[in-house]
Each structure stands twice: as structure tokens, then as C-alpha cells.
Amino acid sequence: MATARESTIDAMRAHLAEPSSRGIADAVTAALRSGELSAGDLLPPVRQVAHRLQVSPTTVSAAWSLLSRAGAIRTDGRRGTRIASLEQRGPARYRQALETRPAFALDLATGVPDPLLLPDLGPAVRKIRTGSGPSSYLEAPVLPELEAQLRATWPGEPERITVVDGAMDALDQVIGQFVRPGDRVVVEDPTFPQILDRLEAAGAVAVPVAVDRHGMRSDALAEALSGRVRLVVLQPRGHNPTGATLTPARVGELCRALADHDCLVIEDDSAGDLSDHGPVSLARRLPARTVHIRSFSKSHGPDLRIAAVGGPASLIDPLVERRLLGQGWTSRLLQQVLLELLRDPAGVRAVADARVEYAQRRRLLADGLAAEGIDLPDGEGLNLWLPVVDEAAALVLLASRGIGAAAGRPFSAAASPEPHLRVTCGLVATDHEHLAVQLAAAARAPGWSGPR
């Protein structure tokens, strides 16, 4: 009778398309998808796998590293390497990037909008009609007037638009609904850490694809699509952390790269109304498989907890149905507040003013950095992605000057990403030149190389 170890290797061998580290990693994820391997299973020792698959132990170790970076396996010292357990997965990268620490005089790690640039909720709240709640728990989850308002600026004409409790809720629902353990999911490199955490919790394998100043690179996407991919997650505007926005040309290239593949596309438009560009989406070209999420957190306030999600009925209806097993819908009271803010000239003006102010803050800091010899690509949104020599050294230097920033590592699923800091420039209202000098010094700070 085959031992557990041998049958694990047999399952891998059955799915092995090529004897490379990528091929072995793909074989493990395929075995996970098919149910031949599951959470908690012990993987056989590297040498045994290498011997049976007729590859070198280095190749198997490299495959284990790929799987470990993607969160699919965990090594626990002498107890060996196991398929990661889904229950233990939480927002680890997200906490690592955002959790603050000592009270900084200037905390630029947070990624949140400047409270002073948010529209005043007071007048909108006072206009809420109370007592007009749903007549049935099965009523449509989105106010018809809000849906009409959203459709007026939505990219394309989706069959369905619904409203959820923020983009993170939308991502949670979509990934929970459509991603299974072992699925390969293309993500931007870098990307928002919470996306990586959520994929890890789903047992998915994140496949990082490089981003340039126009967003996800289509050549790198085409390469990632050479293996089977379930989902592509991208940010169309004001990419967090780099600030990139997809150009029409890039949208076309990405659609061409995706044309012969049947994977889903999830667009996380967290910049939303703060973007200087009109709505951007692959949905016009790929309407049957694109879900577009628009958050109102950055433009109208994170505590509104509202995002809209649009897409084909085949993808949105299951989400709406699934929600009926949980929260059901997003409060219509909050929907009324958002609707009022989107209609009211003062609300619209406040968001337009914030857009101009954020662009100015970003430009002033980028100009200051350029004067220090650090040229960053153009971008928009609340953050700058600052290349540094060493993340820890840069953070320590900034902390010693009362400035907080986020380490770049949690933003990447790559094996060895270039060191960066994410700096929430949207919170910097004054003294840009002075801050640029401090950031440039931090960017140059050498890492500790130990005693000589």
C-alpha cells in the first residue's frame, strides 16, 4: 500500500507539466484544487520529492519557496512543511504595513485620507428620511436612486450594480465566492496588502505581476497567464501604493493579453472620485467576466463603509444571494447619505477640491524628492512608493525624526522585491521640501551589515 508521502508525490507527479520549480509549485496547487492535497497535509522531505520527480533538491526547495511566499505552505521547523491551514490566516501583511506603533508627530504609514478634506457629512445626515426602511428583508439591496446615480458615472453598462460595506468587503465577498484553495490569482506587484492576506486566507496562490507608471504590465501579465489563472486583481486608478492609473492603451493591451483566457477580472478602484481621470475599466471589452469595485472611502470617508460593485448578473447575483446568509444588505440610511453627497453641489465641490489638493501635495513632495535626486514616476492618489536602500534602516531613521511610513515588504508577493516605503503624501499639508529632504536621507540610509 502506498504511504501518505508516496501518494502525495504521486498526486504532484500526475499534475507535473514541467520539471522546474514553477512546474512543481503549480503541480502542488493543482493537487490542492483537485482535492488530492488539503490543508494540514504534510509534504514529503525535499530529497524524497526530488528523487521521485527526478529533479534536483534545489529545484524542489525553490518550489517550496514559491509556495511559501504565496502562503500555500508553511514550514514548522523539525515538524516539517505542511499545506497551510486556512483557519490560521488573518490580515498579517495588512497589520504589518499599517499597525502603528509610537505616536509619530507625522504618521504617513496609514493610507487614510485627510479628515479635513472629506465632505461634511452633517447636512447629508440631517436630510436622511428615517422610518422608510425595507418592507421586506428580500427587498433589492441598493436604493434605486443611488443605483441610477452610480450608473451615470460607471464605466460601461453592467447588468448589475450593488452596494457593499467598502471595497474590502467587496474583495472578501468576491474572493470567498470565486476562489478555491490552490487557485492561481494574478496580483499587481506591489499591491494592497489586504488583497494578499485575503487570497492567502482562501488558500490561493498569488502570482505577482509587475506594475509600471501605467499600471499592471501587459507583457508580465501575458507571461503569468501561461499557467492556468482563476482571477486577476488590479487597480485601475491611483494604484495603492504606486499611484499608477491605467491608460487607454494599457487597458487595450491588458484586454488583448486576457482575450484567450477565461479568468475573471476584479478591479479595485479605491481612488474613485479622487482620480483626475474618468472611469477606467476593462469591463467595456470584457463585460462578461469583469467585476468593478468603486470605493467611496478615500473620497467621502472610510467610516461611511460604502463601495459599489458592478458586473454581469452571473457574477454579482451569487454575491447578493450569499449576503442574505450574513449581513443581508448595506444600511439604506448610509446609502441615503452617500446619495445626498453625490448629488449635493457642496458635497461634489468638496471632493473636487480634495482632488486638486491631493494632486498638489503629491506633486510638491515629488518635486522635493526630485531636487534630492529621487525621480518618481507620475501618479495620483494618496500615496508615494519610495525606493530605498534598506527598509528597516529607512524606517528607523524616519522614526528618529518623528515620521512614520509603511514598510514596503507586505505590499509584495514577489520572492525578493526591491525595498520601498509607502508614504501617505496625501496627509502632508505643509513643509513638503523639508519632508522631502528627510525622506531622501531615509531612502539612502544603508542597511546594517553587521560587525566587520
Ligand SMILES: Cc1ncc(COP(=O)(O)O)c(C=O)c1O
Ligand atoms: C487598493 C485598496 N483597496 C481597498 C481598500 C479598502 O477600501 P474600503 O475602505 O472601501 O474598504 C483600500 C484602502 O486603502 C485600498 O487602498
